[in-house]
Amino acid sequence: MFVLPDKKGKRKSMNAREYNQSVDWYSDNVFRFILKNIRDEERARDIVQDSYEKLWRNAANVNFEKVKSYLFTTAYHTMVDVLRKDKRQTYTDDYRTAEGTHDDQYSDLAEILNEAVKQLPDIQRTVILLRDYEGYSYKEIGDITTLSEAQVKVYIYRARVFLKNYIGKMDLVV
Amino acid sequence: MIITRDNYESFFLDYLEGNLEEAMIDQFLDFLEQNPDLKGELQLFENLRLPEEQVSFSGKKQLYKSAAEEKLKSENQVVAYLEGDMDDEERKSFEAFLSSHPDVEKEYKLVVKTRLIPDLTVKYANKHALRRQTATAVLINWVARVAAAVVLVWGVSSVIQDQKQAGSPNVSEQFAESAKTTLPVSKPESGDLVQVVDNQGKINENVKVEKPESRKSRKERLDDQKAVTEREPDVIPEIEPLLARLETESAGNQLAFSRPANASNVKASPNVVTLEEFLADRARKAGAEGLFSVQRIVRVGLGVAAELSGERIGYSVNDGKISSVDFESKILAFSIPLTKK
Numbered sequence: 001m002f003v004l005p006d007k008k009g010k011r012k013s014m015n016a017r018e019y020n021q022s023v024d025w026y027s028d029n030v031f032r033f034i035l036k037n038i039r040d041e042e043r044a045r046d047i048v049q050d051s052y053e054k055l056w057r058n059a060a061n062v063n064f065e066k067v068k069s070y071l072f073t074t075a076y077h078t079m080v081d082v083l084r085k086d087k088r089q090t091y092t093d094d095y096r097t098a099e100g101t102h103d104d105q106y107s108d109l110a111e112i113l114n115e116a117v118k119q120l121p122d123i124q125r126t127v128i129l130l131r132d133y134e135g136y137s138y139k140e141i142g143d144i145t146t147l148s149e150a151q152v153k154v155y156i157y158r159a160r161v162f163l164k165n166y167i168g169k170m171d172l173v174v
Numbered sequence: 175m176i177i178t179r180d181n182y183e184s185f186f187l188d189y190l191e192g193n194l195e196e197a198m199i200d201q202f203l204d205f206l207e208q209n210p211d212l213k214g215e216l217q218l219f220e221n222l223r224l225p226e227e228q229v230s231f232s233g234k235k236q237l238y239k240s241a242a243e244e245k246l247k248s249e250n251q252v253v254a255y256l257e258g259d260m261d262d263e264e265r266k267s268f269e270a271f272l273s274s275h276p277d278v279e280k281e282y283k284l285v286v287k288t289r290l291i292p293d294l295t296v297k298y299a300n301k302h303a304l305r306r307q308t309a310t311a312v313l314i315n316w317v318a319r320v321a322a323a324v325v326l327v328w329g330v331s332s333v334i335q336d337q338k339q340a341g342s343p344n345v346s347e348q349f350a351e352s353a354k355t356t357l358p359v360s361k362p363e364s365g366d367l368v369q370v371v372d373n374q375g376k377i378n379e380n381v382k383v384e385k386p387e388s389r390k391s392r393k394e395r396l397d398d399q400k401a402v403t404e405r406e407p408d409v410i411p412e413i414e415p416l417l418a419r420l421e422t423e424s425a426g427n428q429l430a431f432s433r434p435a436n437a438s439n440v441k442a443s444p445n446v447v448t449l450e451e452f453l454a455d456r457a458r459k460a461g462a463e464g465l466f467s468v469q470r471i472v473r474v475g476l477g478v479a480a481e482l483s484g485e486r487i488g489y490s491v492n493d494g495k496i497s498s499v500d501f502e503s504k505i506l507a508f509s510i511p512l513t514k515k
Contacts (some may be wrong), residue, residue, distance in 0.1 A: 016308040023304045031298035045300065052304045117290065131257075132290035153259070153359060160253045161246075163288035164281070 013060040014067060022067045023052065029068075029134065030075045036129055037079060037119070047082065051075040072134070073144045076126065083122070107168065116166035124159040127152050177205045184213060252282045256289075266281055472496055 014022075027048055035044040051074040055062060062070050117125055126145060130136045138149040138156075145152070175200075177185050185202055194202060206213040254260055255268050258342070272279045298304075311457040473496065479487045488500045494515065500509045 016306045019306045020308075023301050027298040027301055028296070028305060030292075032292050032296050035296065045298070048298055048302070049304065054314075056306060110291075113288065113290065133292045137364060156257065157250055157253050160256070160285055160288050161249050164249070164284045167287055168284050 004072075014062050015059070016065045018064040018067070019056060022055070022064070022071065026071050027052070028067050030071050033072065033129055033133060034075055034079055036133075037122070038083065038127060039118070043082060047075055047078045050078050066136075069140065069144065072130070076144055082108050112170045113163065116163050116170075119166070120159055120162060123147075124155045124162070127155045128159040128163075129153055131156055177201055179209065179212070182209075186219060189216075249281065249285075252278065252285050255282065256285050299495055371418055469495060 030051060031044055031048045034047050035041060038044060038047075051071050054074050055067065055071060058070075117128075120128070123145070127141050127147075130141045130144060136144070138152045140149070141152045142149050147155070175181075177198075182205065185198070187203075188200060189199075199467045206216065251268055255265065255445075260268060272282060305430060473489070473491075476487065476489045476496070476499065480489075486501060486503050488502070489496050490498045490500065490509075494514060498509050498511045501507065
């Protein structure tokens with residue numbers, strides 16, 4: 001999936017230098033993505049570490065050009081596994097909190113938006129974070145989350161509308 | 175077109191639905207007169223009419239579009255515009271729509287605000303733990319480690335070597351100093367006569383001690399030595415400095431040499447050890463064991479243990495080595511031998 005043949009037909013695997021480069025380039029991004037999803041710094045660190053461990057083990061089979069997708073995919077599925085194991089967390093699209101049902105006062109848009117993102121259903125939060133943080137296309141997000149492009153599009157639309165309604169109500173409150 | 179028994183069906187249908195051309199009607203009626211069996215079939219067609227049923231679609235309400243759905247469509251269009259999901263034609267059309275609908279434009283401005291911006295101050299702190307060393311780096315690291323270990327071993331060994339070499343003279347100097355201070359009677363004054371034991375153990379009496387500061391040239395000393403040899407052949411012509419003798423001679427000879435004549439009778443019994451002999455013995459042991467010998471470290475450790483335990487723990491020494499470790503308390507006492515008998 002992540003290995004592309006070169007012009008001579010051989011697979012281009014990743015060496016230690018490229019692996020270290022991927023640490024420098026993508027570890028922060030993966031960490032932010034996971035942290036924003038699960039809001040647990042310790043677990044987010046573990047997931048990043050685990051993802052890079054898997055990357056290193058499969059370095060011979062991973063093309064450097066696809067390493068970012070590999071990392072996000074691995075981190076995402078590791079996160080889902082972790083959340084499934086933790087029964088306190090739910091990971092269904094049905095779960096939705098009431099929009100704008102809190103009494104907190106927010107000083108700026110970033111805080112309002114941050115609170116709104118917390119209240120998004122998990123899958124919607126995941127796809128919109130991949131879209132906005134990393135600029136992935138629907139297809140790339142679909143590859144990472146094993147969803148169809150149509151599903152990704154629907155989730156992103158729903159998330160946008162939810163966020164728009166949330167900050168719209170907060171604008172009125174503020 | 176001529177109506178025959180092979181193509182009459184299409185003319186029948188046209189006639190029944192009123193679509194038969196007027197020019198064909200006469201020919202059609204003549205055909206029926208000539209074929210009475212087909213005229214009866216036409217009458218059957220005329221009676222074949224489906225009854226009209228009163229059936230209505232009950233889900234019309236679900237198909238109606240509400241204001242909310244109209245809003246949702248508008249929202250979807252706004253999101254699609256933001257996400258770049260429209261083609262050029264749709265985009266231009268929507269931009270025109272936006273400019274003419276301020277309420278939708280307001281919605282669009284809100285949707286633009288939903289773009290999430292990552293907090294770049296959040297960083298993964300343990301990048302160094304994730305990094306892997308390249309083969310070259312591993313090789314360089316190992317070479318550096320081996321080089322560092324070699325330098326360390328060389329440095330430590332040279333320091334220990336220096337201390338060993340410097341240990342005897344220093345102790346000898348202290349020993350000489352202590353001899354001067356603790357046994358003043360043994361210090362001969364300039365011009366005094368003392369007993370001296372030469373290398374063969376022979377006692378030479380009445381050797382005149384010269385002042386150390388009165389250093390003479392080698393020629394003068396040779397002249398003096400010649401003169402003394404002429405006067406007394408068995409007497410050592412000159413008392414060489416103590417330090418030089420200690421470096422070359424055994425401890426016994428050093429002590430004998432440095433002991434003045436009037437102190438020689440102190441060692442009446444072989445069990446009596448003078449301060450000079452004691453210090454010389456310590457210096458010899460220190461030189462033999464080294465600064466960080468196992469025996470020395472163990473002795474220091476046992477000494478600390480003895481201090482901490484209020485002298486309950488002790489040890490015995492035989493020939494400079496710890497022969498046993500002892501423990502003694504009110505209810506228990508034992509001794510652990512450490513050397514083979």
